[in-house]
Amino acid sequence: MKQKAVIAGVLCFAALSTASAKSLQVYFGTYTSGGTSDGIYRSELDLDTGALSNPVLASEAANPSFIEIHPSGKFLYAVSEGNGPGRVGAYAIDADTGDLTLLNRQPSGGSGPCHVSLDHAGRNALVANYGSGSVSVIPIRLDGSLAEPTGFVQHAGSSVNRQRQRGPHAHSINASPDDRFAFVADLGIDKIMIYRLDVEAGTIVANDPPFVALAPGSGPRHSAFAPDGRHVYVINELAGTVTAFDYDASSGALTAIQTISTLPAGFDGTNSCAEIRVHPSGVFLYGSNRGHDSLVVYRIDPAQGTLSFVEHETAGIKTPRNFNIDPSGTFCLVANQGSDSVVVFRVNAKTGVLEPTAHNVAVAKPVCIRFLAPGWL
Numbered sequence: 391m392k393q394k395a396v397i398a399g400v401l402c403f404a405a406l407s408t409a410s411a412k413s414l415q416v417y418f419g420t421y422t423s424g425g426t427s428d429g430i431y432r433s434e435l436d437l438d439t440g441a442l443s444n445p446v447l448a449s450e451a452a453n454p455s456f457i458e459i460h461p462s463g464k465f466l467y468a469v470s471e472g473n474g475p476g477r478v479g480a481y482a483i484d485a486d487t488g489d490l491t492l493l494n495r496q497p498s499g500g501s502g503p504c505h506v507s508l509d510h511a512g513r514n515a516l517v518a519n520y521g522s523g524s525v526s527v528i529p530i531r532l533d534g535s536l537a538e539p540t541g542f543v544q545h546a547g548s549s550v551n552r553q554r555q556r557g558p559h560a561h562s563i564n565a566s567p568d569d570r571f572a573f574v575a576d577l578g579i580d581k582i583m584i585y586r587l588d589v590e591a592g593t594i595v596a597n598d599p600p601f602v603a604l605a606p607g608s609g610p611r612h613s614a615f616a617p618d619g620r621h622v623y624v625i626n627e628l629a630g631t632v633t634a635f636d637y638d639a640s641s642g643a644l645t646a647i648q649t650i651s652t653l654p655a656g657f658d659g660t661n662s663c664a665e666i667r668v669h670p671s672g673v674f675l676y677g678s679n680r681g682h683d684s685l686v687v688y689r690i691d692p693a694q695g696t697l698s699f700v701e702h703e704t705a706g707i708k709t710p711r712n713f714n715i716d717p718s719g720t721f722c723l724v725a726n727q728g729s730d731s732v733v734v735f736r737v738n739a740k741t742g743v744l745e746p747t748a749h750n751v752a753v754a755k756p757v758c759i760r761f762l763a764p765g766w767l
Contacts, residue, residue: 420755433751449491461511464483467508476502498519498528514528516528523544527594559578568619581603610624613666625663630652631651662679678710680709711757734749
């Protein structure tokens with residue numbers, strides 16, 4: 391059952407031109423272990439109806455669990471997650487078909503790579519290795535292929551959860567809007583590590599301050615910047631919370647201003663959080679719960695950056711590993727790792743509420759969703 395809070399206010403943002411194209415290419419990263427998936431899949435999202443075309447294989451790949459698209463729209467990068475040494479693959483995107491052609495692969499610098507992002511200039515791939523608790527910077531050549539890694543940091547430490555936090559587990563890495571800093575959410579040590587990023591040299595070094603600590607047992611997983619660049623939001627996998635931070639763009643410092651639950655009052659089941667997203671408008675924030683099997687929706691205070699609860703959406707959601715909101719802010723696609731499907735919701739522009747549609751497609755073990763946005767968005 392949904393839980394909602396009354397929301398006041400109206401969201402205004404530019405509508406798509408009727409002369410614009412009406413569909414987006416969508417890519418799905420998956421787990422291939424078990425033999426039900428063969429790699430990276432692609433589909434078309436109809437921006438009028440929210441319908442997805444039948445997914446087709448864009449490229450074979452081994453456990454391409456997390457993917458990212460280059461700002462040029464010409465290349466895609468995917469980690470290959472497994473028990474041994476990790477690798478990252480670079481792919482060229484066919485402009486006509488959307489199919490992928492492997493350019494090359496490079497070592498991820500550790501084991502169990504689980505997250506890849508790019509700096510905003512598209513100069514480097516930033517990789518988080520969950521298994522070994524390390525991060526790497528891998529330069530991107532002009533042809534889209536990957537050079538050898540040039541930046542590397544090994545984390546150390548532990549925290550209070552003896553099952554999940556016996557050592558460091560870097561779970562995501564993201565560049566600041568100006569590419570001066572890189573932020574790493576390390577689930578194993580309950581810290582957001584802060585690094586100075588040099589996109590020209592492809593290096594990262596400890597910042598001052600070097601980190602911000604979260605409450606013991608939080609298990610920070612993923613982070614997201616607000617569009618205005620003044621606030622950062624972190625979803626804590628183990629604690630089932632979201633922490634909001636003020637961000638100082640001059641020093642890279644993060645100052646916690648709020649921690650709020652992702653779960654309804656009284657929930658006593660097992661849960662782990664996964665993805666976090668800020669709506670393109672900057673007005674709403676979304677997080678996923680695996681266990682409660684829901685997306686939680688918050689409204690963002692435009693002045694303070696703090697969050698207020700809107701709803702829990704559960705319709706058609708089962709183990710939501712990842713989700714994404716299309717660049718126009720119209721549709722939210724949820725990757726149900728637990729039911730081998732991707733389900734589509736329409737985002738209510740005034741309230742942020744997720745409105746179920748009749749649209750879903752079968753994708754085996756979906757883990758990551760990325761849009762290939764054309765220039766008109």
